[in-house]
Amino acid sequence: MTLTLSSAVSALLFAICLALIFSEKVHRTIVAVFGAVLMVAFGLMFGFYNEEQAVASVDFNTLGLLFGMMLLVAMLEPTGFFEFLAVWVGKKSKGRAASLLFLLSLVTSLVSMFLDNVTTVVLIAPVTILICEILGFSPQPFLISEAILSNIGGISTLVGDPPNVLIASAAGFTFVDFIIHSLPLIIFVWLSAFAMLSWMFRGDLRQPSPNAEAIQSLNPQEAYTDQPTSRKVIAVIVLAIVFFFLEELLKIRPALVALAAASLALMWIRPNISDLLKRIQWEILLFFAGLFVMIGGIQQAGVLDIFTNLIVQLVSLSPALAGLILLWSVALLSAIVDNIPITITLIPIIQHLILPGSNPSFLWWALVFGAGLGGNGTIIGSTANVVVVGLSERTRLPITSQTWSKRGLPVMLLSLVVISILYLLVFQSFS
Amino acid sequence: MLHISRWMKKEVISIPVNSSIRQAIQLFLDHHIGTLPVVDESNHLVGILRLQDVIDLGMPDFIHLVTDFDFLHGFGAVENQRPDPAIFEKDIKELMIEAVSVHEDAGLFRTAALLHKHALRDLPVVDNEGRLVGIASHVDVGVALLSFWIS
Numbered sequence: 001m002t003l004t005l006s007s008a009v010s011a012l013l014f015a016i017c018l019a020l021i022f023s024e025k026v027h028r029t030i031v032a033v034f035g036a037v038l039m040v041a042f043g044l045m046f047g048f049y050n051e052e053q054a055v056a057s058v059d060f061n062t063l064g065l066l067f068g069m070m071l072l073v074a075m076l077e078p079t080g081f082f083e084f085l086a087v088w089v090g091k092k093s094k095g096r097a098a099s100l101l102f103l104l105s106l107v108t109s110l111v112s113m114f115l116d117n118v119t120t121v122v123l124i125a126p127v128t129i130l131i132c133e134i135l136g137f138s139p140q141p142f143l144i145s146e147a148i149l150s151n152i153g154g155i156s157t158l159v160g161d162p163p164n165v166l167i168a169s170a171a172g173f174t175f176v177d178f179i180i181h182s183l184p185l186i187i188f189v190w191l192s193a194f195a196m197l198s199w200m201f202r203g204d205l206r207q208p209s210p211n212a213e214a215i216q217s218l219n220p221q222e223a224y225t226d227q228p229t230s231r232k233v234i235a236v237i238v239l240a241i242v243f244f245f246l247e248e249l250l251k252i253r254p255a256l257v258a259l260a261a262a263s264l265a266l267m268w269i270r271p272n273i274s275d276l277l278k279r280i281q282w283e284i285l286l287f288f289a290g291l292f293v294m295i296g297g298i299q300q301a302g303v304l305d306i307f308t309n310l311i312v313q314l315v316s317l318s319p320a321l322a323g324l325i326l327l328w329s330v331a332l333l334s335a336i337v338d339n340i341p342i343t344i345t346l347i348p349i350i351q352h353l354i355l356p357g358s359n360p361s362f363l364w365w366a367l368v369f370g371a372g373l374g375g376n377g378t379i380i381g382s383t384a385n386v387v388v389v390g391l392s393e394r395t396r397l398p399i400t401s402q403t404w405s406k407r408g409l410p411v412m413l414l415s416l417v418v419i420s421i422l423y424l425l426v427f428q429s430f431s
Numbered sequence: 432m433l434h435i436s437r438w439m440k441k442e443v444i445s446i447p448v449n450s451s452i453r454q455a456i457q458l459f460l461d462h463h464i465g466t467l468p469v470v471d472e473s474n475h476l477v478g479i480l481r482l483q484d485v486i487d488l489g490m491p492d493f494i495h496l497v498t499d500f501d502f503l504h505g506f507g508a509v510e511n512q513r514p515d516p517a518i519f520e521k522d523i524k525e526l527m528i529e530a531v532s533v534h535e536d537a538g539l540f541r542t543a544a545l546l547h548k549h550a551l552r553d554l555p556v557v558d559n560e561g562r563l564v565g566i567a568s569h570v571d572v573g574v575a576l577l578s579f580w581i582s
Contacts (some may be wrong), residue, residue, distance in 0.1 A: 087502055130493035130500065136508030214507020222502035395492035 006048035010301040013038055014294055018345075022337045029283040032290025039297035048301040057296025058289050061169040061255045062162075067285060068258025069159055072237055073119050074279035075265055079230035080223050082123035085111065088220040090131040095212030097137055097205045098198065101145055104128055105194060108146045109153030113160045114241060117150040118281075121384045125391050127223075134217070135209040140392065140399055141201035144407050145194070147388040148376045152193055152415065155372035156186035158244065158254060162284070163343040163371040168254070170347045171364040175244035175254060181365060181430065185422045189373070189415045196414050200407055229269055236265040291344045299348045307349045311363070315355055319362060320427050324420055327366040331416055334374025335381045343371050362430035369419045377412035379404040435542045436535040438575040439556045439565035445470045448477050452488075452526060453519040455480055466553035466566070469527050474562045476555050478527035485526060488514040532557045535564055539579070543572045 017035035021028045036054070043049020076082075089107050093100035104124070111120045125143055132139040154160035158168045158178045167173065198205060224230065240261035244254055266273075298304060314322040326346075333342050346367055353360045375382030379389050379401040385408070392399040445468040446455055455467055459482055469478035491509045494500065532555045533542045546554050546569050554572075556565040 083497075083502075126493060126496035126498075130491075130497055130503065133491040133493050133509055134503070134505070134507030209508070210511070211507040214505055217503060217505030217507065219502045219504065225499075391496060394495060 004302070006043075006046045006301040007298075007303045009042050009046055010039065010048065010298045011303045013042060014298050014303070017294060018341060021341060027283070028338065028341075029287040029290070032287045032294070034290075036290040036293035039294045043297050043300065049297045053300060054293045054296055057299070058292045059166070059169050061253055062165050063285055063288060064253075064255030065159065065165050065169075065258045066162065066288070067280070068255065068260075068262040069116065070280050070285075071262035071276070072233060072240070072258075072265060073115050074276050075269055075271055076115070076230060076233040076237075077119060077123065077279055078226065079233070080225035081230040081234070082111070082120060083127050084220050084224035086124045086127035086131070087218050087223045090127070091215055091218050091220060093215065095135050095209045095215040097135075097207060097209065100131065100135075100137075101142055101198065101201070101205060102194070104131075104142055105145045105149040105197075108150040109190065112150040112153045113157045114237065116281075117154045117160070118383045118387055121147055121150055121387050125388055129391065129395060131215070131218070134211065134214040136211055137207070137209065138204055138397055139395065140397055140403065141197070141204045143388045143392055144399065144404065145197045145201070147382070147384040148197065148408060148411055149190060149194060151372065151376055151382050151384055152186060152190050155189075155368065156183040159258070161372055162288075163339055164368055165254075166288075166340075166343050166347060167364055167368055167371075170351055171361065173364065174247045175241075176248065179245075181426075182368060185369075185419060185426070188422060189418050192418045193376075193411050193415050196411050197407070200410070229271075232268050233265055236261050236268070239264075287340070288344070291341055295344055295348060304349050304352070308352050311349065312353060312355065315353070315363075319355075320424055323362045323366040323423065323427070323430075326363055327370040327420065327423065328416065330367055330370030331374030331377075331412070334371050335377035335412065339371040339375055339382070343367065362427060365430050366423070369423065373412060373415050373419060376415065377405070377409045379408075381408070381412075433539045433575065433579060434535070435533055435537050435539060435556055435567055435572070436565065438539070438571050439535075439567040440571065441565045443468060443555070443563055443566045445474075445563055446480065446523065447472075448524065450523050451519065452485065452521050452523055455523050456485060456519065459485065464553075466551070466568075468555040468563050468566060469523060469530075470563055476530045476532050476557055476561060476563050478524070478530050479551070479555065480523050480527045481551070484528065488518055488526075530555070532561075532563075533567070534558075539572055539576050542567055543569075543576060546572060 013035060017031050020026050020031045040049060040051060040054045085107050086104065089103035090100060093103050108120055108124050125146060128142050128146060129139045132142060155164065156178065158164055158173065158175045164178065240257050243257040247254060311322065314325060330342060350360050350363050350367065379385055389399050444458060444462045444464055446458055448469050448471055458467060465482040467480040468476055469480055471477050489512065531545060531549045531551065533545055535556050535558055542554060553566050553568045555563055556567055558564050
């Protein structure tokens, strides 16, 4: 590729925007919107990008799927369903710390496989603190494990994690592809991460509760404030999951399934729409849209070709090695910066790879695992971590970034080692 | 107009600004009161220390985090907890809220509205120089208003 003025201008603009996003000096959504507008303006000025191309580069599949799922979660949120789950498993633990850790982590992870894990953690973590306080436990091991394990759980399905939604849309992966290629591997990773967390927190978990019988004073049914609405939303979510499985057979996109499910639930429940829309994470949708437009610009200007060529060369040396390098570099980057811009930047690079005699599926899966697992290493690596830490800062035992690094970093490294071994073992099945 | 100075308590128990939380606790205990106006050397009001802010030191964290806890019928280990005594040696400045007061010439409605707006149970009353001259509880103010209505 020859360095043209267009590619230089667009690359510089994108680099400045990324630096601003990662510095967190300006909110990432503001940077994305501002950067998108500038990219189109420069594109028109230098002739590498126009309005039509900008609109075409927005991945409405991703936005539609995320928006549909957000609507469903927003309808489920005020029903007390999440609180009910946490209180219910809390009671099932009979006040034993090890069982409580396992059950709370499991339920958070299972819910995160299908629903936004940030909402899940936002609603389950306060109840976790409540249960810990009445039992006389420190909430820290429980909060850290919930965030880390729900992040891992989310990697197993197409709808579990925003990077998965992005990658599936670009790679053409279906819900079933994730169940076949990601879920089995993630089960191993989850179990090894859980084992390591239980070992690291063994001191806390061995302590018997001074008030184990206090768990009996919890009434899960009373936490479940709006069961009729909750049942309707859950029925619709289950229906959506069934249709996700039928995606290939019916030739429909997951975005349509999610939006259809959300519309059905809206019609059935008829919630107060302005209250509901306040619970939608608009800043995330807008952030995605802005990044799509920016990435479309640098792609049109030919900037990404350099990286595409670099990966082609790596793959020609050894495909498996190229996959592992991608997985680890994405993971390590995701530990320090937001994994969404990383994923959105890498997508067009991998999308335009022309590999002799193979398809780039193995690189897509490397991206899924790297982006998903990297966030666990640091306090700012994933939104769930930020939420849990934010809550703990309002308690007497705040989780510090040292505490997180001491627990999260080893778990992240272990899960990356485990996924790398599994990745190599099943490598053939990816292509 | 009904001035608040007619209805307020003129003997105010206040606390000097450089006192410790332990000294404040002793005053709450000795006088069985719920609000301590915090004053400087020349009796100017500089803050308010509410009983509830002191009690909060021993409250479980979850009450600020969960939207409701009706499903919790016993507080378990929390019932046997006491705050770390070291915290009693801290300055009341760390707990007091900013000074809210009403002038002694203010009317009952203004006083009632201020109590309501700041969710206070007692409101310090000050003179022109901002010196503490009395304290009006929400019961003092409410009863004064009621007696005016039915007179």
